Amino acid sequence: MSPSRRVSLVLFLSLLAGSLLPSRAAPLTSELRCQCIELFSGRIPIKRFARLNLYPAGPHCANTEVIATTTEGREVCLDPEAPWVKVAIKRILEKNNENNQL
Template structure:
């Protein structure tokens, strides 16, 4: 094999390997997995909840996710099937609806 051909093959393989590595390291544009692994189903006073985020099921996760941020700044994944969580969501939605109508 001639030296020019050997250099051309080495260059070709280097370019191919570089393009494979670059495509594998491309950053993801969004989070494509469930955020909640462990669910808290115990009772928590509503006054300790500073913010409540609801994430509907979708391509990223098959489950409805309810993440509460406490007044201390901790994030807790709540069990959306727990009765008190359903009541808390309903109260917060009603409160927001009243505030938006005023």
Template sequence: MKDKAVAVVMILLFISAMGTKGKALPRSAMELRCQCIGTHSKFIHPKFIHNVNLIPSGPHCKNVEVIATLTDGREVCLEPTAPWVKLVIKAILDK
């Protein structure tokens, strides 16, 4: 009797493992494109910046992306090579 129960459990585990192979992640779990179409390089005073997200380059996008959320809720893509943006990134990484 025990042997049959163990065999049934093993078969169920094997079937469930086979069923998960090759499934794609939901689109919300991975974004496969760049978030920034264009970038903003003019200085934005830090008091107007609520949050900054730094997204490194990778398979989803060849560019490093810096996305600032402003205090009014807008999101702005910043030019990562602008001197003032480099200072912001350095300050974030130093924290």
């Protein structure tokens, strides 16, 4: 399986899984479109993230979308340009890289 197909498959499965949880994101319908209607402007401590999904811009949406699922199960759309969101993504990627090297 080519890397681009693998990324597409992971993105599709993430979108499908995300549509099953109640959220402030737009519901996924038969057409692909942006999931985030509004962006959360506050700050969430990284330890409260249960999951962080990053959806790059593409034919379904012109915006990069970052959707965080909190430990309470709430989904929140974050501003991908906010400095604290960039730091959170970097830390989570670094942590995942450390775990993968073990």
